[in-house]
Amino acid sequence: MSLEASLSLLSLAEPSPAGSLNVKSLVFKPKTAKTATPVPVIVVALQTTNTPSGVIAKAAEVKDPRLARNELTAEFFGVPAADFSIASLGEKHKDGKVKVLLDSELKNSEEAQYVLENASAKLVLNGKQLFGFLSTFNPTAVDFAAEAAAAAAPAPAKKQSSPAPAAGGESDAKLDDAKLIGVTVDKEKDFSGWYQQILTKGEMLDYYDVSGCYIMRPASYAVWEQIQKFFDEKIKSDGVANAYFPMFVSSKVLEKEKDHVEGFAPEVAWVTRAGSSDLEEPIAIRPTSETVMYPYYAKWIRSHRDLPFKMNQWNSVVRWEFKHPQPFLRTREFLWQEGHTVHLTHEDAEGQVLRILDWYEEIYRELLAVPVVKGVKTENEKFAGGKFTTTVEGYIPTTGRGIQGATSHHLGQNFSKMFNITVENPEGSDKPKIYTHQTSWGLSTRVIGVMVMIHSDNKGLVIPPRVSQYQTVIIPVGLTSKTTKEVVDNVYSSCKDLESRLKASGIRVTSDYRDNYSPGWKFSNWELKGVPVRLEVGPKDLANKSVLAVRRDTGAKVAIKLDELDTELPKLLDAIHENLYQTAKEKFDEHRVLVHEWSDFVHQLNKKNVVVAPWCGVPECEDEIKDKSAKQDNGEDFEVDEKAPSMGAKSLCIPYSQPELKAGTKCIRCEKAAINYTMFGRSY
Numbered sequence: 032m033s034l035e036a037s038l039s040l041l042s043l044a045e046p047s048p049a050g051s052l053n054v055k056s057l058v059f060k061p062k063t064a065k066t067a068t069p070v071p072v073i074v075v076a077l078q079t080t081n082t083p084s085g086v087i088a089k090a091a092e093v094k095d096p097r098l099a100r101n102e103l104t105a106e107f108f109g110v111p112a113a114d115f116s117i118a119s120l121g122e123k124h125k126d127g128k129v130k131v132l133l134d135s136e137l138k139n140s141e142e143a144q145y146v147l148e149n150a151s152a153k154l155v156l157n158g159k160q161l162f163g164f165l166s167t168f169n170p171t172a173v174d175f176a177a178e179a180a181a182a183a184a185p186a187p188a189k190k191q192s193s194p195a196p197a198a199g200g201e202s203d204a205k206l207d208d209a210k211l212i213g214v215t216v217d218k219e220k221d222f223s224g225w226y227q228q229i230l231t232k233g234e235m236l237d238y239y240d241v242s243g244c245y246i247m248r249p250a251s252y253a254v255w256e257q258i259q260k261f262f263d264e265k266i267k268s269d270g271v272a273n274a275y276f277p278m279f280v281s282s283k284v285l286e287k288e289k290d291h292v293e294g295f296a297p298e299v300a301w302v303t304r305a306g307s308s309d310l311e312e313p314i315a316i317r318p319t320s321e322t323v324m325y326p327y328y329a330k331w332i333r334s335h336r337d338l339p340f341k342m343n344q345w346n347s348v349v350r351w352e353f354k355h356p357q358p359f360l361r362t363r364e365f366l367w368q369e370g371h372t373v374h375l376t377h378e379d380a381e382g383q384v385l386r387i388l389d390w391y392e393e394i395y396r397e398l399l400a401v402p403v404v405k406g407v408k409t410e411n412e413k414f415a416g417g418k419f420t421t422t423v424e425g426y427i428p429t430t431g432r433g434i435q436g437a438t439s440h441h442l443g444q445n446f447s448k449m450f451n452i453t454v455e456n457p458e459g460s461d462k463p464k465i466y467t468h469q470t471s472w473g474l475s476t477r478v479i480g481v482m483v484m485i486h487s488d489n490k491g492l493v494i495p496p497r498v499s500q501y502q503t504v505i506i507p508v509g510l511t512s513k514t515t516k517e518v519v520d521n522v523y524s525s526c527k528d529l530e531s532r533l534k535a536s537g538i539r540v541t542s543d544y545r546d547n548y549s550p551g552w553k554f555s556n557w558e559l560k561g562v563p564v565r566l567e568v569g570p571k572d573l574a575n576k577s578v579l580a581v582r583r584d585t586g587a588k589v590a591i592k593l594d595e596l597d598t599e600l601p602k603l604l605d606a607i608h609e610n611l612y613q614t615a616k617e618k619f620d621e622h623r624v625l626v627h628e629w630s631d632f633v634h635q636l637n638k639k640n641v642v643v644a645p646w647c648g649v650p651e652c653e654d655e656i657k658d659k660s661a662k663q664d665n666g667e668d669f670e671v672d673e674k675a676p677s678m679g680a681k682s683l684c685i686p687y688s689q690p691e692l693k694a695g696t697k698c699i700r701c702e703k704a705a706i707n708y709t710m711f712g713r714s715y
């Protein structure tokens with residue numbers, strides 16, 4: 032099949048045939064000497080196939096392949112990375128100018144239907160067309176699943192102290208004693224590979240065949256439910272009521288507030304057809320609900336006596352991002368709550384904004400054991416169309432990057448003027464009507480990703496006790512083939528008694544009585560899932576009227592008397608929470624450094640720090656800081672998006688807690704006087 036023919040198949044709205052499979056085409060750049068021309072590696076694989084760089088390196092016989100960034104794909108294929116598809120391959124790429132790896136899961140038959148999608152187009156091919164086209168590039172078939180499994184199998188014991196190879200490829204990140212069931216990559220060496228493994232193997236999440244969308248399994252949904260419970264009680268005590276508005280928005284309504292829609296426009300997903308007929312006018316799926324709700328606020332709110340008016344939705348929104356998706360952190364659909372309140376005065380609205388921000392901080396601190404910094408966003412980073420944005424900002428120690436935790440916005444009167452949300456003047460109906468002051472605020476399932484990245488380790492997930500689906504797991508131990516039936520029965524019935532007792536006292540408990548697994552296997556399995564405490568119950572423990580409690584966070588073991596368990600276990604869970612929080616807080620405090628010289632700014636960023644620096648508050652200056660703090664790209668060490676040490680620093684927030692600003696302090700970047708200390712960092 033000719034390239035022209037394949038290009039002609041590209042179309043924007045072609046529906047995917049039933050039973051078709053999504054195929055990804057990725058470009059990797061191997062580590063290449065500065066003087067040599069790189070040979071890009073094209074990986075064509077099922078969307079659901081994992082294509083670890085270690086396997087790509089081996090199959091293509093290259094060193095340290097990394098996802099290619101825009102510059103390289105533009106140079107070789109004339110398109111940005113997000114627009115790359117196999118249709119970008121042409122005559123000039125033949126004869127070994129590129130290497131093509133083909134997932135052996137793809138079937139070379141006319142029945143097989145494959146959908147190849149990039150940022151702007153879609154291509155539907157059957158197996159014969161796909162293979163026919165790619166055969167001109169001499170592809171190599173790769174069984175990614177088998178290769179990855181082989182790579183993950185226990186390697187011959189390697190001494191920890193052996194010198195590490197110079198290049199930090201994925202194979203080096205492999206854990207020496209990793210078993211296939213457990214985590215096989217090192218958190219410090221391959222953070223994104225590790226993150227993906229602990230989420231899937233820990234059964235929190237699964238991948239889905241629509242790119243950028245993920246399945247939240249019960250273990251992660253349970254975390255969300257705890258957050259919902261906590262926050263719902265808080266806001267209801269504050270007079271907020273829950274409601275639900277439709278997910279669809281007409282373009283007329285969506286585009287009513289210009290600044291606001293401009294902030295979201297590139298990410299809005301549109302419904303353009305129903306069944307086989309095109310809609311007369313496309314309908315948007317909400318990226319957030321300001322413009323959905325406010326026309327009705329205008330209708331419902333009449334008098335100042337209706338104020339404050341406070342409503343919240345627990346819902347999902349869609350933002351069709353083209354950046355590298357990441358579970359929980361960057362997903363095309365995510366769950367959140369969005370609160371929208373209306374007030375008579377600016378001050379009353381401001382009080383609401385700050386009250387919500389305090390509760391967001393409390394969710395992080397008291398539920399997720401995550402320290403955050405409260406502050407205000409700069410003009411560049413504030414919510415489009417709002418007056419000011421407050422935020423809680425977290426920190427991921429492994430990557431040294433900041434992460435926005437949740438935001439609470441003061442909308443001022445912008446939206447009330449646009450949507451005509453007015454009340455009669457309390458001073459008399461002859462006085463002019465008053466435009467109301469509004470707030471909106473949201474916290475999303477992103478919090479789960481932040482929590483996982485901060486606490487979890489190379490054994491798997493570590494879930495803080497106040498949000499974990501199960502706080503403890505009971506495992507019978509010490510039983511062998513020689514144990515008498517009487518003793519076995521006693522152990523099992525004691526376990527079951529204990530389980531119902533703990534349940535009754537309000538502890539979220541489960542048990543593992545599977546008889547086809549050894550206790551050791553079960554220990555690893557529940558460590559992988561991050562359950563805070565495991566209770567081991569065996570004949571010896573029962574003889575001592577005690578059980579052995581093992582902490583997930585520290586591995587420490589302590590015997591607890593059976594009749595004290597109802598009181599001791601909650602104490603132990605609190606101690607685990609406290610330890611997780613303090614450990615994370617020490618790291619954040621240690622890596623939040625005060626900087627006064629520009630020459631020290633990038634240096635500190637490169638040491639995995641976020642930087643607090645005096646700043647002038649001028650938006651253009653912030654742009655320049657971002658620009659100048661990006662590592663100069665020499666085209667050599669291209670990094671995958673997650674690591675991205677080359678990205679520039681943006682402002683994270685202007686912290687409420689400020690160091691003393693001495694008179695005459697100049698901006699970190701320009702010659703103007705500083706007006707505050709601002710926290711900058713590379714971020715998610």
Ligand SMILES: [Zn+2]
Nearest residue numbers: 647652698701
């Ligand atoms: Zn400046």
